[in-house]
Amino acid sequence: MTTETLAPPPVTTPPDPRTRLVRQALVDSGYALVSLPAGILAFVLVVTGVSVGVGTLVIWVGVAVLAGTLLAARGLATVERAQLPVVLDRPVPRPAYLVPDGGRVRRLLTPLRDPQSWLDALHAVLRLPLAVLAFSVTVTFWALALGGISYGAWDWALPDPSTDPDNTDLLELLGFESSSGRRILFYSTIGLLAAVVLPFAVRAVALLHAQLGRALLTSRAAAQAEIGRLSRGRDAAVAAEAVALRRLERDIHDGPQQHLVRLGMDLSRAQRQLDRDPAAARTTLAEAGVLAREALEELRALSRGIAPPVLADRGLAAALTALAARSPVPVELAVDLPEQRLAPVTENTAYFVVSEALANVAKHSGARVCRVAVGRAGDVLRVVVEDDGDGGALLVPGHGLAGLADRLRAVDGVLTVDSPRGGPTRATAELPWS
Incomplete structure (x- = not known):
């Protein structure tokens, strides 16, 4: 790499x-x-x-x-x-x-x-x-x-x-x-x-x-700045959630929903074929099984951006290990966290950052390998996702990286992206430790 x-x-x-x-x-x-x-x-x-x-x-x-x-x-x-x-x-x-x-x-x-x-x-x-x-x-x-x-x-x-x-x-x-x-x-x-x-x-x-x-x-100015920061964080959280919901709705409509509609039609056709053409009914049922598996895989892929049960049960390190194992691009994972659990909002945000970053790597980067490092740096939790892909990633409004920046801004975090043309790409997220 x-x-x-x-x-x-x-x-x-x-x-x-x-x-x-x-x-x-x-x-x-x-x-x-x-x-x-x-x-x-x-x-x-x-x-x-x-x-x-x-x-x-x-x-x-x-x-x-x-x-x-x-x-x-x-x-x-x-x-x-x-x-x-x-x-x-x-x-x-x-x-x-x-x-x-x-x-x-x-x-x-x-x-x-x-x-x-x-x-x-x-x-x-x-x-x-x-x-x-x-x-x-x-x-x-x-x-x-x-x-x-x-x-x-x-x-x-x-x-x-x-x-x-x-x-x-x-x-x-x-x-x-x-x-x-x-x-x-x-x-x-x-x-x-x-x-x-x-x-x-x-x-x-x-x-x-x-x-x-x-x-x-200046004291009133400090209060005004704090109110403005909280207001911007709230607006960023609302915008990030809205973008995530619209994207989830679109992906469900374009993927699993179409497969499920097709599955319902195939099952109805197989039911009609059972009496007059059992062989055709079996073929139709086999195709319906393939559609069901494809819909299930797509639903699993869509759920990766949502906090999984393993995150709540076993913590961030275990959730990231499972996430890296499912990535289509090989991931080198390095997690250095204390045994004490982080705040739920910090764990959820860090998991979402890694999940979204790995999804972007798989879709757009053409990378052969990806490296994820998570650990404490002073008073912040630092998450670094680096790949050896083509580079050129930008924080463009309406795209995935901009959504990540909004999600981090809502919890007083910050996202920096270094992605020259030709690669490599390094996305660094920093969140308050507590």
Whole structure:
């Protein structure tokens, strides 16, 4: 059997931890410094706009003012969302706002009807105290670090406490004798300590500020994404079941049903021939027996896509062994599963994937041999079906592979197909382990 040769992945050197720490400290510092002017602008704009809008609602001007304020808060929230992935070091979802529709009044009221717009306005109000904290901590630690480390370069420019009785430095306030060397050592030590603590202090306040944005600006987007994913999974399951039922109805109508109609006609003819021509009746009955066997074989073939009793009784490994034994194309089966049974929906889906894939191999690939591997890969159940056929298989809507993809999507699974012209073809399905 021909197998694909995959190039080894490129070797990447992870960044130095110290370099990453310094880079993150610079990113967090920039975020904290920008957050204060942005927070002041957002606070003033939203508080002023909401106050004026509520105060003028009685003359309907307030509706337009409130709508404009919420749109401005949305723009500021969009800028904040663009910064969150850099600070949180992970992507954040973006919410779907209501789309204006209908007449002018309805379009004007759209921001007021959108819950996310009000969350954007709430974030503009609540972010200011955290922005002040982040700005203050960042400026303080950077001033201590830079000023302390460089103190030896500018100590000479300061008044000498020993010659100026009105000038008292920190060492003297702490009860120590002050001199140039002691001051440089003391303040340089403070600067070094501040430089060591700076990345962690700045990271803490930046994360605190960013978490508020994540909670108010992206949490609803995450819920919307989850609802959309569940809705797509449900639609995919319904579509897959509908396609499977239509195909089963078509196959039954074109195959077993025609044989059974012919069988009924032959039995009626044999019944009429029994008295006047027993030899012809026996011939007709023999033909009816052949038709009955053919109908039975076709019904067995159609039932392979339906979970067999052995799957419920003995598990996925035994069911796949029986399925491979019935395949017209020789199958090399490798199953590596624990003794503990998987969830019924996982077993049924995996069985359906292998059954449908082997049926496609037998019908379309021209393969001489097929390999099926089933096992755990991290938190997923991976099913790989590979053949040495002609290749060219595509995920085309309305065809078998598209139905497999829909069936997997319904259980949060995914199907990938690698099938270049000339083969080989490899279909890989990954399902959640539990």
